[in-house]
Amino acid sequence: MPPLVELQNVYVQRGQRYALNAFSLRIEPGEHIAILGPNGSGKSTLIKTITRECYPLLRPETTMRMMGQESWNIFELRSHIGLVSNDLMAQCTRDITGRELVLSGFFGAIGIWPNHVVEPEMEVKAAAAMARLDVGHLANRWLDELSSGEARRLLIARALIHSPGTLLLDEPTTSLDLPSLREVRAQMRKLAQSGVGMLLVTHHLDDIIPEIDRVVLLRDGQVLFDGPKREILTSERLSAVFGVELAVVERDGYYHAW
DSSP, X not given: OOOSEEEEEEEEEETTEEEEEEEEEEEOTTOEEEEEOOTTSSHHHHHHHHTTSSOOOOOTTOEXXXXXXXXXXXXXXXXXXXXXXXXXXXXXXXXXBHHHHHHGGGGTSSSOOTXXXXXXXXXXXXXXXXXXXXXXXXXXXXXXXXXXXXXXXHHHHHHHTTOOSEEEEESTTTTOOHHHHHHHHHHHHHHHHTTOEEEEEESOGGGOOTTOOEEEEEETTEEEEXXXXXXXXXXXXXXXXXXXXXXXXXXXXXXXXX
């Protein structure tokens, strides 16, 4: 199969600077990979480039392909990559139920609007996705009644309704308390173990679950290190990426730094 993501010498300009600068990265279908880096390293721009919210500058040496194709219908792309982002989480403020949030993934929206026609097959798939994330009991609850962890799990269910091969998780534990952290990370592990590919983008080392075996470290819009987790998550390399002296330890498959 062709690579899920293939970027070669990609330049993405945001304002007066290159957020991605001669950026190259190849991700295979089904990989469990973490993209780690400080604020301003290019993580958010990378997500928006993959999801077609940002476009690279047109240069002869630049290549950008998804599943071997340079052009995609954004709706077709959802069957390959399911997105869970903080931007989506920030939109979960309307008076909608958990069921409506999950169903809205069929329409690329947040919530069901008057122009949306929900077919019976969509209801079946939404119920299955909620059951997979153990959130079926939240189907008729209003979003403003839910914890951040419950809402995040509903967003993951929303991303799964198209049965994508890979989930793109953008800072999935931001703003979660300790019980919610455990819930979301447990669901991430369950999905990875079931064969769903995982592209985790974060600046929290603790988010890298044991099932992730490859780590890419970004700094200043470029890949600084890329390789097996045990080789990349070292005190020396993380100190170089984050610009401060860090000590790294591993416990039960999780890495911690201070």
